[in-house]
Every structure is written in C-alpha cells, then in structure tokens.
Amino acid sequence: xxxxxxTKAPVRLxxxxxxxxxxxxxxxxxxxxxxxxxxxxxFVLLVLVAVFASILAPHSPTMQYRDALLxxxxxxxxxxxxFILGTDAVGRDILSRLIFGAQxxxxxxIVVVSIALVGGIVIGxxxxxxxxxxxxxxxxxxxxxxxxxxxxxxLVLVAVLGPGLTNAMIAIAIVYQPHFARLTRAxxxxxxxxxxxxxxxxxxxxxxxxxxxxxxxxCLAPLIVQATLSFSSAVLDSAALGFLGMGAQPPAPExxxxxxxxxxxxxxxxxxxxxxxxxxxxxxxxxxxxxxGLRDALDPKLKRS
Amino acid sequence: MVxxxxxxxxxxxPTFLGITIIAFGLVRILPGDPVLLMAGERGVTPExxxxxxxxxxxxxxxxxxxxxxxxxxxxxxxxxxxxxxxPVLDEFLALFPATLELGLCAIIIATLIGVPVGVLAAIxxxxxxxxxxxxxxxxxFSMPIFWWGLLLxxxxxxxxxxxxxxxxxxxxxxxxxxxxxxxxxSLLSGQEGAFGSAVSHLILPSIVLATIPLAVIARQxxxxxxxxxxxxxxxxxRAKGMPQRRVIGVHALRNAMIPxxxxxxxxxxxxxxxxxxxxxxxxxxxxxxxMIDSISxxxxxxxxxxxxxxAALVMMVNLLVDLTYGLINPRIRVK
Numbered sequence: 001x002x003x004x005x006x007t008k009a010p011v012r013l014x015x016x017x018x019x020x021x022x023x024x025x026x027x028x029x030x031x032x033x034x035x036x037x038x039x040x041x042x043f044v045l046l047v048l049v050a051v052f053a054s055i056l057a058p059h060s061p062t063m064q065y066r067d068a069l070l071x072x073x074x075x076x077x078x079x080x081x082x083f084i085l086g087t088d089a090v091g092r093d094i095l096s097r098l099i100f101g102a103q104x105x106x107x108x109x110i111v112v113v114s115i116a117l118v119g120g121i122v123i124g125x126x127x128x129x130x131x132x133x134x135x136x137x138x139x140x141x142x143x144x145x146x147x148x149x150x151x152x153x154x155l156v157l158v159a160v161l162g163p164g165l166t167n168a169m170i171a172i173a174i175v176y177q178p179h180f181a182r183l184t185r186a187x188x189x190x191x192x193x194x195x196x197x198x199x200x201x202x203x204x205x206x207x208x209x210x211x212x213x214x215x216x217x218x219c220l221a222p223l224i225v226q227a228t229l230s231f232s233s234a235v236l237d238s239a240a241l242g243f244l245g246m247g248a249q250p251p252a253p254e255x256x257x258x259x260x261x262x263x264x265x266x267x268x269x270x271x272x273x274x275x276x277x278x279x280x281x282x283x284x285x286x287x288x289x290x291x292x293g294l295r296d297a298l299d300p301k302l303k304r305s
Numbered sequence: 306m307v308x309x310x311x312x313x314x315x316x317x318x319p320t321f322l323g324i325t326i327i328a329f330g331l332v333r334i335l336p337g338d339p340v341l342l343m344a345g346e347r348g349v350t351p352e353x354x355x356x357x358x359x360x361x362x363x364x365x366x367x368x369x370x371x372x373x374x375x376x377x378x379x380x381x382x383x384x385x386x387x388x389x390x391x392p393v394l395d396e397f398l399a400l401f402p403a404t405l406e407l408g409l410c411a412i413i414i415a416t417l418i419g420v421p422v423g424v425l426a427a428i429x430x431x432x433x434x435x436x437x438x439x440x441x442x443x444x445x446f447s448m449p450i451f452w453w454g455l456l457l458x459x460x461x462x463x464x465x466x467x468x469x470x471x472x473x474x475x476x477x478x479x480x481x482x483x484x485x486x487x488x489x490x491s492l493l494s495g496q497e498g499a500f501g502s503a504v505s506h507l508i509l510p511s512i513v514l515a516t517i518p519l520a521v522i523a524r525q526x527x528x529x530x531x532x533x534x535x536x537x538x539x540x541x542x543r544a545k546g547m548p549q550r551r552v553i554g555v556h557a558l559r560n561a562m563i564p565x566x567x568x569x570x571x572x573x574x575x576x577x578x579x580x581x582x583x584x585x586x587x588x589x590x591x592x593x594x595x596m597i598d599s600i601s602x603x604x605x606x607x608x609x610x611x612x613x614x615x616a617a618l619v620m621m622v623n624l625l626v627d628l629t630y631g632l633i634n635p636r637i638r639v640k
Contacts, residue, residue, distance in 0.1 A: 035443075144323035147623075148616045151578035152596065159600045160331050236449055240582060243451045244597060249550055259452055266455050267463040274459075277452025284447040292443070 016228040029297035036293020042286035050102040058082070058094035065091035070269045086271045088262065094271065097253035098279050104254040105235045105283055108169055112234035113227050115173035120180020121223070127181065127209050128188030139185070142178035149236055150175045158246045165238075165254070168247040172237050176230050183226055187219030221298040228291035232284045239280050255280045309631055313624055318338040320620065328613040329374050332605045333367065382592040383614070384606035386599075393610040396593065402472060402485025404591035407583070410507060413480045415567055419519045423526025423565075428553065429532065438523065445520030450579055454513040454586040461509060468505050471588035475502040490512035510587045514579045518572040537562075563634050570626030574619050 011019070031037055049056060059065075059082075071087040072079050079086065085094040127138040145153070150172075157171035158164075191197060192215065200214045236261025241247035250257055255276040262272035348630035349357065358364050362373050377384070383393040422442075426435040461468045469475065473487045480494030488507065532537060534557050542552045580593035588594070592615065599607035 035440075140319055140323065143320050144327060147320055147324055147620050148327075148612065149574045149619060150575040151581060152612065152615060154597070154602060156331060156608055157579070159603075159608065160334065232447065236447075239449055240451060243582070244585065247603070256449075256451075259449075263455065268457050270459055272454050273452070277449055277456070280449045280452065281444070281447060284449070285444060288443060288447050294610070 006202075026297050029095075030293050033293040033296055035289045036296070039078050039286040039289025039291075039293065041146065042282065043290055046102055046283055046286065047106065048063055049099055050106045053099045053103055057093075057099040059093035059096040060091065061097045062099040062251050063092060066121075067091070070265065070272070072269070073271050076271075086269075088272050089265055092251075095276055097258060098255070098275060100253045101255045101258065101276070101279060102283075104165075104248060104252065105239075105280075108165070108172075108238045109231040109234045111169045112173045112176065112238070113231050115170070115221065116176040116230060117180055117227055119173070119177045120182075121184050121216070123177070124181040124184025127218065128185035128219075129187075129207070129211050129215070130191065135185070138181070142181050145175065145178045148175075150242060153243065154237060154241065155246060158241060163246045163249065165248040165252070168238055168241045172234055172241075176234070179226060179230070180223060183222050184219060187222060188215055191215050191218050209258075225291060225295045225298060228294055230286060234288035235280065235287070236284050275302070310628060311626055314380050317620060317624060321617065324613060324616045324620070325375055326371070326380065328609050328616070331612070332609040333370070378597075378613075383610035387604045388599075388602055388605050388607075393607050394614075396595065396607070397611065397614050399485075399593050400590060400595050403487075404580050404584070404587060404593060406486045406488065406509065407510055407514060407589060407591060408573075408580060410511040411576060411579075412518060412569065412572065414511055414515040415522050415572070417520035418515075419522030420526050420565065423523045424530055424553070424558065424561075426523070426527045427530030427534065435527075439527065442520040442523045445516050446524070447515050450513050450516055451582045451586055453516060454583060456508070457509050457513065458586070468509050469502075471501065473506050473590065474499065475506075478502060510589055512582050513574065513586070514583045517575055517579060518569075521572065521575070522565065522569060526561065526565050529564045530557060533557045533561040563630070566629055566633060567626055570622060570629065573622040577619060578617055 020296075030040075063064075065087060068080065068083060068091045070089055071083050073086045074081065074084050076086075083095070084095050085098070087093055088097070109277040123138055154168070154171040154175045157174060158167050161171065162168035188211075197210065197214060202208055204215060228264050238247050239254070239256030239259070242254045243260045246258045246262060248254035250261060258276040259273065262269075262276065266273050344398060362370055365373070381394065383391055383397075386396060389396065422438050426438050429435050458470055463468045474491065478491065478494060478496055478499040480490060480495070480499065482495055483490050487503040488500065491503040539552060539556050542556045543549075547556075577593070580591060582593070583589065584591045584593035585597055592611070596608070596611050596615075598604075599611060
C-alpha cells in the first residue's frame with residue numbers, strides 16, 4: 001500500500017528491506033479483514049491492561065472491603081463510586097480483579113503456546129525428517145494423545161500432578177502439543193521433496209542445519225495460525241480448569257477461578273458472574289478474529305494477486 | 306468394503322493399547338500408597354497392608370501389573386469404585402444414557418440449525434445474513450460455555466422462572482428406568498406433565514452443549530458450500546438451465562456435505578469435554594459430572610477406567626465417522 005515495489009530495475013535488496021516488504025505485504029492482506037484488525041486492537045489493549053495493571057487498577061485485587069460486600073455496579077441502585085463494576089462476596093473490587101486477571105490469561109496463553117509449539121516443532125521435525133519407524137512411533141503416540149477429549153485429559157493430568165496454575169499450564173500444553181507436531185511433520189514432509197533441500201544437502205549441510213535453518217522457516221505459516229488458535233483455546237481451557245477448581249487457586253484473580261467463586265451467587269448478584277465471563281469471551285473472540293485474519297494473510301491459496 | 310473396515314479396525318489396536326498404557330500409567334505415577342488410600346482414614350495394620358498389597362497385585366513389577374490390568378480389562382473387569390465399591394463399568398453404563406441423551410439433543414440442535422444457516426450464508430455470500438450469522442458463529446465458537454450456562458440460568462431460571470436450575474426431571478415424578486432416556490421413559494410412564502418436565506430440564510443444558518458444535522458446523526458448512534459452488538459441475542448445471550434450487554440441493558449440497566458429516570462426527574470429542582462442564586453446571590447426572598466428582602474424591606479406579614472408556618468411545622465414534630466417510634465418498638475406499 002505505502003511502498004509500491006520498484007519494477008524498473010532489478011535492485012538487489014538487503015535482507016532487512018526484503019523483510020520490510022514481506023511485512024508490508026502481510027499487513028496489506030491482514031488489514032483487508034476488518035474483524036482481524038479489530039481483534040488485533042482489542043488484543044493490544046488487553047496487553048496494555050495487563051502490563052499496566054498496577055497503575056490502572058483502582059484497588060488491590062485481593063483487598064477485601066468488609067463494609068462493601070456484593071456492592072452492585074455503579075449504574076445500578078446501591079452502587080458506589082469507588083467500585084465501578086461492583087464487588088464480590090468478600091468485598092473485593094471486581095474491576096481491579098478483572099484487570100489483574102488479564103495478566104493471568106496472557107501469561108497462560110504465552111506459556112502454553114510456547115511449550116506446545118517448541119515441543120511440537122521438535123517432535124514433528126524429527127518425525128518428518130527421519131521418517132520410517134521413528135515417524136511411525138512418534139505419530140502413533142500423538143494419535144493416542146489426540147484420542148482423549150483434550151479437556152478431560154488435561155483434567156486428569158492436573159489431578160495427577162496436583163491442582164494449580166503451573167500444572168494446569170503443563171497439562172494443557174501436553175494436550176495441545178500433538179497438533180503442532182502433526183502440522184510440522186506434514187509441512188516438513190512436503191518441503192523435504194523440494195529441490196532447495198536437496199541442494200542444501202548436496203552443499204554439505206548437516207541434519208541439524210537442514211532441519212532448523214533450511215526447512216523449518218518454510219513451514220512456519222501454518223504453525224503461526226495454529227499458535228494463535230491454541231492461544232485462545234488455552235485461555236478458554238485454563239479458565240475452564242480454574243472454574244472446575246483445578247487451575248489457578250483462590251484468591252488468584254484468574255477469570256475462571258473468579259467464576260467458580262461466584263457460582264453460588266448467580267441468582268443474587270448477576271455482576272459477579274457476568275463480568276469475568278465477558279472478559280474471557282472478549283479476549284478469546286479477539287484472538288480468534290486475529291487468527292482468522294492471519295490465516296487469510298498467510299495462506300497463499302487464499303491470496304488474490 | 307470389508308477389507309476397508311478390517312484395516313481400519315486393525316489400525317486401532319495399537320492406539321487402544323496406548324490408551325490403556327496412559328490410563329494405567331497416569332494412576333500408577335500418583336504419589337501415595339494405593340492401599341493406604343483405599344483403607345481411608347482408619348488405616349490398616351502392617352499385616353493387613355501386606356495382605357492387601359499382595360491381593361491387589363501391587364507387589365509385582367510394573368509391567369506385570371500392567372499385564373494384569375490389561376487381562377482384567379479384556380474380561381470386562383474395569384475395577385471397583387473406592388467410594389461406592391460398585392464395578393466401574395456398571396456405574397458407567399448406568400450414567401451413560403444421561404450423557405447420551407444430552408449429547409444427542411445437542412448435536413441434533415447444532416445440525417438442524419448449523420447446516421441451513423451455513424448453506425444460506427454461502428448462497429447469500431456477503432449479505433447481512435451472512436455477516437451476522439458468521440459473526441454470531443465466531444462468538445459461539447469463542448464462548449466459555451460454563452459461563453454461558455450460568456448466564457442462561459440467571460435469565461431463564463432466575464429472572465423468568467421458565468426452566469429448572471438442575472437435574473433431569475422434577476422430583477414429583479417417579480417411574481421405572483426403562484431405557485435410561487428420560488424423554489422416552491417419561492412418555493412411557495404415562496404420567497401427566499412428566500414429559501414436559503423432562504423437556505424443560507433438558508433444554509438449557511442442550512443449548513449450552515450445542516453452542517460450540519453449532520458454530521463449528523455453520524462455519525464448516527458455509528466454507529464447504531462456497532468451495533463446491535465454485536466447481537465446474539455446478540457451473541455446468543447452471544449453464545444447462547437447471548433451476549437454482551436443484552443446483553444447490555442436488556449438485557452442491559450433496560458434495561458439500563461430505564466434509565460436514567466428518568465435522569459433525571468429530572464433534573464427539575468436543576461434546577465430551579463440553580459435557581464435563583455442562584453437567585457440572587446443571588447437576589446433570591451423567592458421565593462428565595461423574596468424572597469430575599471422582600477426580601475431586603480421588604476415586605482413582607473410576608478416573609482410570611472412566612478415562613479409558615471415554616477415550617475408547619471417542620475412538621469408536623471416530624472410526625464410525627471414517628467408515629461413513631467411505632460410504633458417502635467412494636473415492637476414499639479405493640485407497
């Protein structure tokens with residue numbers, strides 16, 4: 001859009017310039033999708049809220065105001081100026097807890113996706129690169145993990161490891177990792193047949209270099225899309241685990257855990273239930289919108305040149 | 306076709322063995338002594354402890370224990386619950402109809418709404434209907450269903466008082482458990498109002514459980530339809546002057562349904578995960594709530610065998626989906 005490629009002379013571009021052009025091209029396709037841009041905006045906002053939580057939050061997320069139990073939101077009768085979204089059953093400010101909860105959700109998403117992505121890439125690379133019985137063995141193990149409903153397996157893993165945020169993240173990462181392994185393997189297998197790989201091999205590149213520097217960068221597009229989708233699923237599943245009492249433990253202001261604590265008040269105080277869930281929905285929706293846009297922008301088949 | 310089915314079945318054996326290893330291993334790596342756990346707070350004398358250990362086979366090596374476990378499984382012995390002392394398989398079979406009833410209703414709702422919405426959105430691509438329905442589908446796809454369930458309870462049970470909050474039927478009614486399906490049993494009982502009560506209990510949980518599959522099915526149907534409608538044979542049919550309804554209904558829809566059927570089948574795993582949350586929220590006495598309760602009660606034989614049974618079930622359904630796929634798409638069978 002902003003920089004039209006110079007078609008007159010074959011200029012030799014520096015790596016940085018090529019990267020800039022690729023980014024510009026990516027942004028062109030990404031910004032075609034209004035939903036994706038909106039999702040990105042909400043996501044950036046979420047990151048800012050998480051980073052500046054201690055400045056933005058009017059109260060401490062764990063401070064209990066004993067004189068302000070179950071205060072309704074400010075616009076409803078009985079609401080108080082200090083508590084914009086009201087307070088919960090032990091008098092904690094809901095808005096402040098939601099703001100700090102953003103830290104949990106982003107942190108969970110980043111950790112889960114990183115573990116699953118790195119694990120899946122290594123496993124998938126090894127399986128796709130070496131093939132044969134190694135590939136067979138690895139893929140059978142991945143099939144076995146995929147045979148379990150993911151939330152159920154994560155639940156049982158957490159039950160075995162012990163409830164808590166760290167174990168919940170590990171469990172979710174283990175459950176997600178086969179998706180990355182499968183994608184990587186498929187991409188590696190199709191890339192392996194290309195001539196540039198043979199050329200690199202002939203030029204004397206070792207296995208490790210072939211895998212990591214030659215093949216992997218060309219397999220990244222589907223992995224990035226899958227990573228975005230897994231990020232939103234991780235936020236959802238960790239909230240579900242928190243809701244079932246197996247994730248972050250009280251008094252952590254994790255959104256799912258907040259919902260679990262709020263459950264008994266659903267018919268008396270709608271706000272303690274509504275806002276944490278809304279926060280989960282908005283975050284997950286934003287990330288999914290972004291994921292849709294990324295898929296459209298990165299999938300060459302969908303590009304209209 | 307028989308060869309196709311056999312080869313698929315053969316393929317399942319290693320996966321099934323793997324599932325048993327995971328179910329066995331997960332519970333074996335648990336910290337703590339299973340015998341002490343079983344004895345509960347009363348504790349046991351050292352002699353009795355040794356006796357129980359030998360009786361339960363915990364004195365053998367791990368591989369031997371696994372083979373014992375596998376042997377018992379093949380004889381249909383899935384162990385006994387530590388809490389109720391009843392065989393796990395009996396408990397599973399007793400609770401399964403409740404989950405099946407809920408799951409079937411959910412998938413029927415999801416299909417009956419999702420497929421037409423997807424088809425319509427594809428036909429009217431870019432219209433306001435397309436945009437609104439696909440936005441709604443994305444919201445549904447992103448929905449934390451445990452929260453969605455609570456919201457529906459607040460609105461329909463709390464504010465409007467239309468639906469009950471939990472359970473499968475009002476306590477007013479009692480009738481024999483003939484099929485395990487409350488909808489059928491209540492009709493068979495002939496009691497006035499029983500069927501209505503069963504429906505009103507079922508409706509919110511079904512909607513909650515249907516939400517994510519509905520979104521997935523609508524999106525998948527739309528994209529499958531769009532793909533098919535760009536094919537040459539659809540253009541040919543149009544060029545022949547065939548009426549639009551026939552082109553869509555016969556040429557496009559039939560072919561677009563192939564991936565959609567697979568998608569619907571693959572929702573079984575999503576449904577099982579959803580059932581855990583839905584049943585917990587609505588106190589629905591099914592497999593999902595049973596698993597959650599067993600996990601929190603540390604009833605490990607139930608967790609172990611429940612995990613195994615559910616995984617085996619999901620695997621069997623996926624196999625059926627594969628076979629259906631072969632039936633409706635003859636190209637697959639040849640391979």
